[in-house]
Amino acid sequence: QEQLVQSGAEVREPGASVKVSCKASGYTFTGYYIHWVRQAPGQGLEWMGWINPHSGATESAEKFQGWVTLTRDTTISTAFIQVSRLRRDDTAVYFCARGKNVVGEVASHLDPWGQGTLVTVSS
Amino acid sequence: SYELTQPPSVSVAPGLTARIPCSGNKMGYNHVYWYQQKPGQAPVLVIYQDDKRPSGIPERFSGSNSGTTATLTISGTQAVDEADYHCQAWDSSAVVFGGGTKLTV
Numbered sequence: 001q002e003q004l005v006q007s008g009a010e011v012r013e014p015g016a017s018v019k020v021s022c023k024a025s026g027y028t029f030t031g032y033y034i035h036w037v038r039q040a041p042g043q044g045l046e047w048m049g050w051i052n053p054h055s056g057a058t059e060s061a062e063k064f065q066g067w068v069t070l071t072r073d074t075t076i077s078t079a080f081i082q083v084s085r086l087r088r089d090d091t092a093v094y095f096c097a098r099g100k101n102v103v104g105e106v107a108s109h110l111d112p113w114g115q116g117t118l119v120t121v122s123s
Numbered sequence: 124s125y126e127l128t129q130p131p132s133v134s135v136a137p138g139l140t141a142r143i144p145c146s147g148n149k150m151g152y153n154h155v156y157w158y159q160q161k162p163g164q165a166p167v168l169v170i171y172q173d174d175k176r177p178s179g180i181p182e183r184f185s186g187s188n189s190g191t192t193a194t195l196t197i198s199g200t201q202a203v204d205e206a207d208y209h210c211q212a213w214d215s216s217a218v219v220f221g222g223g224t225k226l227t228v
Contacts, residue, residue, distance in 0.1 A: 035218065045158075045166065045209050047218035059216055062124075095165055107213040109156040111177065113165040 002026040004034075004096050004114035011120045012086050019082040020117045022096035029077035030054040033099030035110055036070065036081045038092040046092075051079055054102045086121045093118050125149055125214035127221035134227045141197040143224045145210030148191060155193035156211040157186055159204075160223075166209060170195060202228050 007021040022034060036048040049060035051070040058070045069082040079096060093116040100108030127147045135141035145155060155173050158166035168177050170186035173193065183198045197204055205228040210221040 037218075037220075044223040045211075045220040047220060050218075061217060097166075106216050107154070109168050109171040110158075110166075110211070110218075111168040111171075113167070116165050 002098070002112055004098060004112060006094075006096060006114040006117045009118040009120070011122065013123050014087055014121055016086050016121075017082060017084045018086060018119050019080055020094050020096075020119065022079045022081075022114050024077045024079070024098070027098075029072075030074055030102070032101050033106055034072070034079040035097045035099050036068075037095045037097060037110070039095070039116075040089070040092040043092075045095075048081070048094075050099060050106065052102050053079065059106075083119070086119075088121050091119065091121045125212070125219050127210055127212060127219055129208075129210060129221040129224045131222070132225045132227065135197075135200045137202060137228055138199055141200045141204070141226055141228075143195040143197075143208050143210075143226065145193045145195070145221050146191050147193075147212060147219075149214070150188060150191045150193055150212070153212045153214075155186065155188050157195045158209045158211065160207045160209065169208075197226075200226075200228050204228055 005023050010018050012018050030053045033050045035050045051058045053072045067084045072079045095116045097110035097113040157170040159169045160166040169184050173188040174186045185196045207223050209223045
C-alpha cells in the first residue's frame, strides 16, 4: 500500500542542523507532491513547505524561508528536509505527507502521512 | 495571512452528535479538509473537499462548508472518536491549518 516511512529521532544542539528523510513506497514517487508539517509539543500542526519530486520545485512558508531546505532523490524515492541554525523552539515532531499529483494545481488534501520524526534541540 | 480558527476543545456525550467548527474569512472560496490525530500518532484524513469521506472512514463522519465556517460533524459519537481534529485549507499555494480542537467523549 502507499506509505511514507521517515528516519529516526534526532537530538541536536542549538545552532546545529538536522536532515530528516521520508521514503515513499507503493506509488510513483515523482507523481505526487510531498509536504512537510511540524508539531511542537502540545501544539497544533504547522505547515513548512512542499516539494514537487518530478521537477524539484519547492515552496516554503514565509517563516521558514532561508533556513529550511527541501530536496529529493528520485533514485531512492526519498524526500528530505534540512533545518539549519536550530533553536530550542524547533523541538517538534516533523511529518512528511503526500499531496496531490503533480499535474495541475497543487491544492488538495494530505494523505497518507509519515509516522513522524522527533527532533529535539537541547544543549 | 489567511488564518483558520477552531475552538480549543469540544465535549460530547457518547451517542450524541459532535460539531467542530472551523472559521476563516475565505472559507466560502476554498475547500476544507479535516484530519483526526490521536496521541502519539500521525494525522489521518477524515474529510476532503468539504464533505467527502475517504474509503475506510465511518459514515458517522461528515463535513460542510458555507459562508465563513466549515463544520466537521460526528453523529453517534463513540469513545474511539476522542482525538484532536485539525481543519486545513489553502491560501494560494500554501497550506493553512487551524489550531486544532480536542474532542472529549
